[in-house]
């Protein structure tokens with residue numbers, strides 16, 4: 001149960017970071033589109049726990065949780081979103097497109113599906129640099145319909161490259177449900193067409209994700225080629241902050257709240273007899289960290305416009 | 315006259331063409347049931363049923379299917395949600411749509427309309443901020459227009475759908491939900507081409523297009539200058555622009571797109587080629603050649619602001 005308690009703490013760090021981001025966005029301190037993945041915390045926590053330091057992670061605009069799970073400091077994330085000099089990209093990246101290579105986080109991407117070919121390249125480079133690197137790219141169910149994703153899966157499969165394609169299936173692509181946009185709703189089955197492993201798994205259980213992604217990584221590292229894992233999950237919030245969510249189906253959110261990973265983990269821990277104060281402490285510690293990080297980020301100077309031309313060329 | 319916001323004006327034009335032209339189809343990501351992420355196609359699926367529909371997130375298939383359907387008698391109107399997303403499927407526009415009529419010696423045509431929007435809004439990231447009109451203007455065979463008023467949001471879209479060429483209508487998301495204005499619902503459809511003379515004066519000619527025109531008009535409000543908004547970029551109103559410059563002998567071009575290879579360079583070159591002697595060097599105001607940073611303070615340092623434009627116009631008008 002100690003692993004689940006750790007996972008719960010990690011999930012709270014993501015959850016509370018995103019709640020803080022939401023508050024700052026609503027207060028106008030953060031500007032522009034912000035995509036939260038509240039409800040989707042288990043996937044990043046499980047998957048990142050089996051990535052090594054040299055492995056490469058490519059995420060999407062809904063990437064805060066993946067960054068946190070990969071070890072990117074929350075203060076650097078908050079500062080980035082607030083447009084501060086101390087942000088992980090000094091304010092150039094923003095909520096939907098930041099990166100932190102120092103922590104093995106090779107970027108979000110605000111072009112749907114665009115991380116997949118980049119991950120193929122990271123794996124390809126690993127073939128030549130002796131690092132034995134595995135690349136993991138995560139994208140939504142809607143992204144499965146991008147040409148770039150299909151090309152990447154086939155390319156990685158044909159070349160036996162160690163790429164783990166993680167599809168976070170939250171059922172929605174912006175305002176449109178995935179089951180209206182595909183004929184076969186089991187997206188993992190597409191893997192078979194490329195000759196690679198494809199599995200649909202419970203994306204709300206960090207242990208299941210750790211286990212299945214871990215196996216796929218191990219196989220890939222040993223030359224077994226790529227895999228596609230479809231993590232079934234849900235976003236409890238809108239596509240972006242401000243989304244009126246009129247598209248939601250009756251009862252959908254209520255059902256989602258029952259299944260969401262933090263609620264499930266808390267129930268499991270309580271059922272296993274873990275004392276309530278330990279369960280509560282996982283949240284309390286995370287809250288303390290996030291509050292302190294936010295205060296520091298807010299106190300940092302805004303990005304300096306006189307530096308705006310730096311870093312375009314070598 | 316009805317009063318419409320920019321988005322409502324575009325919606326009214328879509329409603330009219332769907333109503334009047336049975337061959338039209340309207341589709342794209344979130345375009346149908348949700349009514350578009352910017353609300354531009356609100357209510358149209360309800361009225362027109364399966365002629366208005368949602369698609370997978372598959373830009374190549376959206377654009378390519380529109381070209382193919384247009385070759386077979388439909389008049390598709392498709393949406394590329396952000397102009398940045400064109401880039402994942404540019405083949406279908408540049409290698410396919412633009413070639414259909416020419417290479418077939420006129421035996422095939424592809425009368426499709428592509429609606430998109432571009433530009434920067436506070437906090438938008440680098441992949442959601444680009445102004446890409448020059449890409450399309452570099453491609454012969456495509457028509458391109460850029461409305462910036464409620465009236466033009468209606469008129470240009472209507473003209474685009476009636477145009478028999480592949481036509482790209484580039485809107486700007488900062489305009490969609492601004493003020494409402496009276497929009498004249500013309501009986502007829504305006505021909506493509508032409509410009510809008512937004513201000514008349516003798517000291518200089520200022521050429522601009524897209525949302526930045528609003529900044530230009532604010533910047534030029536006390537100046538004795540011609541402000542020409544070239545809402546159609548292909549066909550471009552060369553005669554009118556050259557006539558104005560011949561009279562004022564001073565020229566400024568203002569666009570939000572990057573400077574190098576921007577269409578402003580083309581305007582200045584044509585004036586030079588026409589042998590018009592200027593009394594002061596031409597002025598080009600554009601975004602410096604940078605990626606767009608997300609932080610609003612950084613982005614503001616990149617995109618020309620009203621004060622910079624005003625200073626440049628005032629200076630130009632008195633030089634030489």
Ligand SMILES: Cc1ncc(C[n+]2csc(CCOP(=O)(O)OP(=O)(O)O)c2C)c(N)n1
Nearest residue numbers: 062110111112140141142143172173174399
């Ligand atoms: C190439 C491209 N097309 C369209 C978009 C607009 N867009 C942003 S998010 C999104 C929905 C993506 O849904 P999904 O892949 O399921 O990911 P989720 O948002 O659910 O995480 C769309 C269509 C984009 N950013 N890039």
